[in-house]
Amino acid sequence: xxxxxxxxxxxxxxxxxxxxxxxxxxxxxxxxxxxxxxxxxxxxxxxxxxxxxxxxxxxxxxxxxxxxxxxxxxxxxxxxxxxxxxxxxxxxxxxxxxxxxxxxxxxxxxxxxxxxxxxxxxxxxxxxxxxxxxxxxxxxxxxxxxxxxxxxxxxxxxxxxxxxxxxxxxxxxxxxxxxxxxxxxxxxxxxxxxxxxxxxxxxxxxxxxxxxxxxxxxxxxxxxxxxxxxxxxxxxxxxxxxxxxxxxxxxxxxxxxxxxxxxxxxxxxxxxxxxxxxxxxxxxxxxxxxxxxxxxxxxxxxxxxxxxxxxxxxxxxxxxxxxxxxxxxxxxxxxxxxxxxxxxxxxxxxxxxxxxxxxxxxxxxxxxxxxxxxxxxxxxxxxxxx
Numbered sequence: 001x002x003x004x005x006x007x008x009x010x011x012x013x014x015x016x017x018x019x020x021x022x023x024x025x026x027x028x029x030x031x032x033x034x035x036x037x038x039x040x041x042x043x044x045x046x047x048x049x050x051x052x053x054x055x056x057x058x059x060x061x062x063x064x065x066x067x068x069x070x071x072x073x074x075x076x077x078x079x080x081x082x083x084x085x086x087x088x089x090x091x092x093x094x095x096x097x098x099x100x101x102x103x104x105x106x107x108x109x110x111x112x113x114x115x116x117x118x119x120x121x122x123x124x125x126x127x128x129x130x131x132x133x134x135x136x137x138x139x140x141x142x143x144x145x146x147x148x149x150x151x152x153x154x155x156x157x158x159x160x161x162x163x164x165x166x167x168x169x170x171x172x173x174x175x176x177x178x179x180x181x182x183x184x185x186x187x188x189x190x191x192x193x194x195x196x197x198x199x200x201x202x203x204x205x206x207x208x209x210x211x212x213x214x215x216x217x218x219x220x221x222x223x224x225x226x227x228x229x230x231x232x233x234x235x236x237x238x239x240x241x242x243x244x245x246x247x248x249x250x251x252x253x254x255x256x257x258x259x260x261x262x263x264x265x266x267x268x269x270x271x272x273x274x275x276x277x278x279x280x281x282x283x284x285x286x287x288x289x290x291x292x293x294x295x296x297x298x299x300x301x302x303x304x305x306x307x308x309x310x311x312x313x314x315x316x317x318x319x320x321x322x323x324x325x326x327x328x329x330x331x332x333x334x335x336x337x338x339x340x341x342x343x344x345x346x347x348x349x350x351x352x353x354x355x356x357x358x359x360x361x362x363x364x365x366x367x368x369x370x371x372x373x374x375x376x377x378x379x380x381x382x383x384x385x386x
Contacts (some may be wrong), residue, residue, distance in 0.1 A: 045082025
């Protein structure tokens with residue numbers, strides 16, 4: 001199905017459109033004059049910049065094979081996610097770089113992996129070791145960034161997009177941010193208790209985002225001066241949020257959307273192996289977090305979270321419920337916003353690949369079931385809700 005067309009309702013304009021494609025490229029996008037299915041919607045693919053694992057597969061394992069990685073990306077695609085940054089978390093530097101090299105090799109062996117894994121996100125080991133701020137990352141493995149670290153990352157990744165989350169208060173971090181930016185590495189701040197001045201200097205050095213605001217900080221914060229207030233006072237930063245209703249309480253989620261520039265917000269799942277797989281015990285590197293029927297990922301015996309079990313498509317509808325807004329308004333936050341942050345083509349436009357989602361909005365309390373099209377080739381159409 002390299003050639004074809006679809007009549008559906010456009011997610012942004014909420015008007016009926018015809019989307020036509022030839023040789024897997026959109027060549028036609030115009031208003032539909034004929035009959036359009038009353039509940040069939042078309043939207044660009046979801047884009048997730050923070051995925052630690054999915055569908056029972058933990059990306060932090062050294063013996064990960066190509067088949068498991070393909071299976072995880074297939075399940076992500078079934079949840080509407082067309083592209084993502086495979087995320088590696090804090091470990092000893094030689095192990096972390098060897099893991100990245102292994103994943104890069106696996107990706108090169110599969111066309112499917114090359115189209116789905118858009119690049120790499122390293123969350124650590126250049127993070128705060130302070131209690132609360134290091135989150136589920138091992139504070140004993142934290143270290144200070146150096147030019148050699150950054151050169152090694154770029155050498156392994158080649159031309160692939162790279163996103164690096166670091167804490168700007170670490171010695172050498174400001175210089176590292178400037179050097180990383182010169183190497184084409186995007187820098188996001190996170191797992192940090194940096195002062196307002198340190199954050200401003202990090203932005204001046206080239207940092208452009210903040211990772212999962214509202215998380216990776218102590219449960220109790222100083223009401224006068226804390227990392228939330230400091231970041232909200234920096235409009236230059238794009239901010240990622242986890243829209244599962246767990247990592248960020250609904251009230252805070254609503255407040256953040258009122259305070260922040262809408263164009264500066266993008267969603268991430270921070271998914272680990274349990275996402276798309278159900279309750280049970282999983283791995284996240286050396287950790288063995290437990291996922292209960294409530295879908296919350298916890299370290300056994302501890303209150304802090306260790307990633308999420310969120311499917312990308314569910315993030316859209318949970319955000320819509322928390323904000324009491326139509327899901328169509330929230331779709332860009334996990335699609336075109338993160339794509340534009342990374343400098344990738346976004347939205348449905350003639351001349352772009354025929355990659356898109358078709359979906360029917362679910363009944364209340366039911367999961368959404370998108371059908372993902374890659375270059376005009378679909379999976380099965382979503383069933384009409386009963």
